[in-house]
Each structure stands twice: as structure tokens, then as C-alpha cells.
Amino acid sequence: MNERNEEIDTSVFGERTRTEAEAIIARYPESRSALLPMLHLVQSEQGYVSGSGIHFCAEQLGISVAEVSAVATFYTMYKRSPCGQHLVSVCTNTMCAAMGGEAVYRALSEHLGVGHEGTAGEPGAEGSITLEHAECLAACDFAPMLQVNYEYYDNQSPEQALELVKALQRGEKPAPTRGPALSDFRGAERQLAGFFDDLDETVTGPSQATETLRGAQLAEERGWTAPSMPDDAELPPVPDRK
Ligand code: FES
Known part of the structure; x- marks a missing residue:
């Protein structure tokens, strides 16, 4: 049980989810970097990030339950109760x-x-x-x-x-x-x-709209261009923050 009175059981995540978790982790040089897509994977299975989902991510990534919880409760895209269809x-x-x-x-x-x-x-x-x-x-x-x-x-x-x-x-x-x-x-x-x-x-369908492109179209019609970037030599020095 966790503080929300949820039974914790990571065995609810089956073979396919575990294989997909491995594929996600393999995309990153450090396994902990895979946490955000892992939480989305959990939501794709359960419709929210359950207590079991948090423990599953922690187990798979080798980080603490507290670290996973901190991220899952920070971003609004991670839902803490089951979503509708x-x-x-x-x-x-x-x-x-x-x-x-x-x-x-x-x-x-x-x-x-x-x-x-x-x-x-x-x-x-x-x-x-x-x-x-x-x-x-x-x-x-x-x-x-x-x-x-x-x-x-x-x-x-x-x-x-x-x-x-x-x-x-x-x-x-x-x-x-x-x-x-x-x-x-x-x-x-x-x-x-x-x-x-x-x-x-997934990739078909209109991806842009006239309103969004209006500024670029006006600039093209009127021959407006952005000022060119200065050469590297002209850029101000990067401040030393040590
Ligand atoms: S204020 Fe609604 S999309 Fe920006």
C-alpha cells in the first residue's frame, strides 16, 4: 500500500510493457533520462500514473520512488487518477x-x-x-x-x-x-x-493553418528579412559564472 491506499503491484505490467520499457531506456545514455517517456508508457497502460506505475518506473530505471514521484506530481500531463477515454x-x-x-x-x-x-x-x-x-x-x-x-x-x-x-x-x-x-x-x-x-x-492531416503562416507570408510579399547574425568574433564574451 502507498499513502493513497493503493495496492502496489508492479507485476500488473506485462511482458510487452517491459520490453517497451527496455526499448525506451536504450534510447538514452543514462537510464534515468528515460523517466518522462516511461511515465507516458505507464499512462498508456493504466490511463494514469498509479502507485504501481511509480514503483515500476523506479525499478526499471534504478532510481528511488521519491525521485519518480517528484517528477510525476510536477507535470500536469501526468494524471494521478484514472482518465476517461x-x-x-x-x-x-x-x-x-x-x-x-x-x-x-x-x-x-x-x-x-x-x-x-x-x-x-x-x-x-x-x-x-x-x-x-x-x-x-x-x-x-x-x-x-x-x-x-x-x-x-x-x-x-x-x-x-x-x-x-x-x-x-x-x-x-x-x-x-x-x-x-x-x-x-x-x-x-x-x-x-x-x-x-x-x-x-499518425502523420496524415493538415499540420499548419493560414493564420499561423500569415506573418511569414506578409514578410515574403514585402521583402522583409531578419537582420543577419553577427560573426562569432562580434558576439559579446560569455560571462564566467564560476
Ligand atoms: S491563450 Fe489559449 S492557446 Fe494561448
């Missing part, structure tokens, strides 16, 4: 909030009957949804926007977001505005661990 992240940071992101979040929260990090439905079951507020998701030119399993759905209104979530609850997977076809939370976690089971499916 889909994770819906609504950006409510400055630009999205100004453009209506809070109204999108409220509409979804009321419909699902859950708040931040709450799950509607049995976690992992088809159509179950975990909702979360998110900080800036690096798509302010498409505000307000949301992500499902980290794929982008741009320029959302409360009505569009509700339609999207209702479709997810029916078991449908509407295409993201950009990027690959929608998977589910565990599938996305597998990709974040570095395993692409269907690469063709």
Missing part, C-alpha cells in the same frame, strides 16, 4: 479567456456535470470524458481553442464544443482541425512514449 483540455489562459474560453469551459462543465479534472462516465470506458482547464496551449491565433487528447480543435464556440463532446460520448472521433486523426487518451500516451503503431495514420 478522452481528455478534453479547454484553454482558459489570457487570449482564450478574452475570446470566450471560460464560456466554452462552463458549457462543457455543466453538460458533463464535472469540474476541473473530473471524469464523466466510468474512467476508461467508451465515451467517458475527463475535463480540465489548461494553460496556454500555444495556439492563441485560434482562440478560443481546446484539445482532445492533445489534438487541436480551433476557434471553438460553446455550441461547437458541446457538439464535439457529445460526439465523443457517442463513441465518435471527429477529426481535429489540424494534425493526425483522433486517438484516445491511452493511444496518445503511447505516441508520447515514442510508439507509433500506425505511422501513416
Whole structure:
């Protein structure tokens, strides 16, 4: 048992997971450097980072449970309770909030009957949804926007977001505005661990949008270029920080 009253049992991770863990560790000169993708691998199996998942990572990497816990509890992408089939992240940071992101979040929260990090439905079951507020998701030119399993759905209104979530609850997977076809939370976690089971499916789909390229297009039309970099000799000396 750990402090969350979870039974610790690393044997829940089977042969395939152990082989994939070895493949992840082999990518790095130091095994401890593999911790971030290892935690994603655990989430792809269990839908969250369980106590057993933390112990599994510690065993595989030869580091302490405290070290793994410190990392797993620091980053918001590592979930400490089981996620729904889909994770819906609504950006409510400055630009999205100004453009209506809070109204999108409220509409979804009321419909699902859950708040931040709450799950509607049995976690992992088809159509179950975990909702979360998110900080800036690096798509302010498409505000307000949301992500499902980290794929982008741009320029959302409360009505569009509700339609999207209702479709997810029916078991449908509407295409993201950009990027690959929608998977589910565990599938996305597998990709974040570095395993692409269907690469063709993963890399198809529009990857850029007119709004994002507008500045570069204007610069090209007007012949604007960035100032050239000075030669190394002209760069100021690097301060001695000893
Ligand atoms: S503020 Fe929402 S994507 Fe940047």
C-alpha cells in the first residue's frame, strides 16, 4: 500500500510493457533520462500514473520512488487518477479567456456535470470524458481553442464544443482541425512514449493553418528579412559564472 491506499503491484505490467520499457531506456545514455517517456508508457497502460506505475518506473530505471514521484506530481500531463477515454483540455489562459474560453469551459462543465479534472462516465470506458482547464496551449491565433487528447480543435464556440463532446460520448472521433486523426487518451500516451503503431495514420492531416503562416507570408510579399547574425568574433564574451 502507498499513502493513497493503493495496492502496489508492479507485476500488473506485462511482458510487452517491459520490453517497451527496455526499448525506451536504450534510447538514452543514462537510464534515468528515460523517466518522462516511461511515465507516458505507464499512462498508456493504466490511463494514469498509479502507485504501481511509480514503483515500476523506479525499478526499471534504478532510481528511488521519491525521485519518480517528484517528477510525476510536477507535470500536469501526468494524471494521478484514472482518465476517461478522452481528455478534453479547454484553454482558459489570457487570449482564450478574452475570446470566450471560460464560456466554452462552463458549457462543457455543466453538460458533463464535472469540474476541473473530473471524469464523466466510468474512467476508461467508451465515451467517458475527463475535463480540465489548461494553460496556454500555444495556439492563441485560434482562440478560443481546446484539445482532445492533445489534438487541436480551433476557434471553438460553446455550441461547437458541446457538439464535439457529445460526439465523443457517442463513441465518435471527429477529426481535429489540424494534425493526425483522433486517438484516445491511452493511444496518445503511447505516441508520447515514442510508439507509433500506425505511422501513416499518425502523420496524415493538415499540420499548419493560414493564420499561423500569415506573418511569414506578409514578410515574403514585402521583402522583409531578419537582420543577419553577427560573426562569432562580434558576439559579446560569455560571462564566467564560476
Ligand atoms: S491563450 Fe489559449 S492557446 Fe494561448
